[in-house]
Amino acid sequence: MKYIDEFRDGELARGLARAIAAEVHPERSYRLMEFCGGHTHAISRYGLQDLLPPQVRMIHGPGCPVCVLPIGRIDSAIELATRHGAMLCTYADTLRVPASGGLSLYKARAQGADVRMVYSCDDALALAEANPGREVVFFAIGFETTTPPTASVIRKASERGLKNFSVFCNHVLTPAAMTHIMQAQTGPDAVALDGFVGPAHVSTVIGYAAYQAFAEHYRKPVVIAGFEPLDMMQAILMLVRQVNDGRAVIENQFTRAVSREGNLKAQALVAQIFTLRDAFDWRGLGEVPASALRIRDEYVEFDAERRFGLDYRQVPDHKACECAAILRGQKRPQDCKVFGTVCTPDHPIGACMVSSEGACAAHYTYGRFRAADQQDTL
Incomplete structure (x- = not known):
């Protein structure tokens, strides 16, 4: 398939691997965080x-x-559908995240x-229009990628004068999370990092x-990368070179889709409908200011x-879940002691095994956990 197969060429991937190996300094380590679950x-x-x-x-x-949404927010969504009797609409992965009391x-x-x-927030809007006697709530989650569509449906609902539609907003921000990770570099949650593979969408x-x-x-250097294997390999090569040069x-790398300024029209729409929270609770990160x-x-x-x-x-x-760490x-x-045994995609204990972007789901689905006996020597 044009523009897909080209980014999955095995020989080119091996060539990039050789280039990375040639650039790596054997005496040092390179610890690179891929922020996005799609990259994982x-x-x-x-x-x-x-x-x-190995370096x-x-x-x-x-x-x-889905993974960073804390249990308390899932509990609130369940409360909307049970105690308040709302028709709650949301995306598929969110439905399976474990909540309090064994519920989801x-x-x-x-x-x-x-x-x-x-499948989209517009589907929730259509349900509100088709059911004027019901309260319809869209359970909105996601990073900056899914925020503009939510802003769009709120504006449409306002323009159409819908009185039975509302949004349970859980949209979070990428740069704030990256900043929080770096601020924890000297605390008990410190993770030594040399650079970031920045999110694509x-x-x-x-x-x-x-x-x-x-x-x-x-x-810390950041390289924006696409989701195909050659995208990732090229981004890693770019990061290794920056680390070697002492640049940040x-x-x-994702020049075919990402520009310097981004989508200005989408940004303006989001600014019209939303404003910053003072803080927000993230699974794994705790309360993060302006996030x-x-x-x-x-x-x-x-x-x-x-x-x-x-x-x-x-x-x-x-207690048994290591999703936060x-x-x-x-x-x-x-x-994690329950990974792949008690906790599987069919019976998830934590959100990281539920989501199609979760790290645990990735390792389980593609068998990378079979290398668990390899010790991390970095």
Whole structure:
């Protein structure tokens, strides 16, 4: 397939692997975090870690929108569908995330709650129009990629005068999470990092210039990369070269989709509908300042949190689950005692095994955990 197969050429991948090996200094290590869950899946699916020299270690980041959603937010969504009797609409992966009391949105639906899977937020808007006697809530999650569509449906609902539609907003921000990870470099959650593979889809919206201040302040290189194996290998080569040169700049490997400024029209739409929260609770990272969005007061009638008076409370993860440490880059999926045994995609204990972008799901699906006996010597 044109423009896909070209980025999956095995011989070119091996050539890039040889180039990386030639650039690597044998006496040092290169610890690179792929922020996005899509990159984690690309690494596992195509066995890219096996092509890299032992000095280069790829570390999972918190870039899975379902994974970073804390249990308390899932509990609030269940409350909307049960106690408030709303028709709750959301994306598929969110339905399976374990919540408090052994529940999930799937299980709440099995007990009679009206929970619906939708393919887009416009589907939720259509359900509100088709059911004027029901309260319809769209459970919105995701990074900057999925925020503009949510903003669009809120504006449409306002223009159409819909009184039975609202949004439970859980949109979070990439640069804030990256900053939080770097600020923890000297604390108990410290993870030594030499650079970041920057997210692809997020960057199509916010542009690669959005990471400039991050690279300058923390002196860590960021290379924006696409999701194909050759994208990843080229981005890793670019990072290795920056580390060797002592540089810390933003480079854009994904030039076919990402520009410096990003999608200005989408950014303007988001700014019209949303504003920054003071702080937001992330699974694995805790409360992160200025890391999420809320609906502006001008559109308060479409804010489900305020319409239904939701009271968020923090809920600890399952004691056996290492999802939080995996999202921080402190541990690998195979370091979790329940990984691949009690916790599987069919019976997940934690969010990292649920999501199609989760690190545990990637390792389990593509068999990378079979290398668990290989010790990390970096």
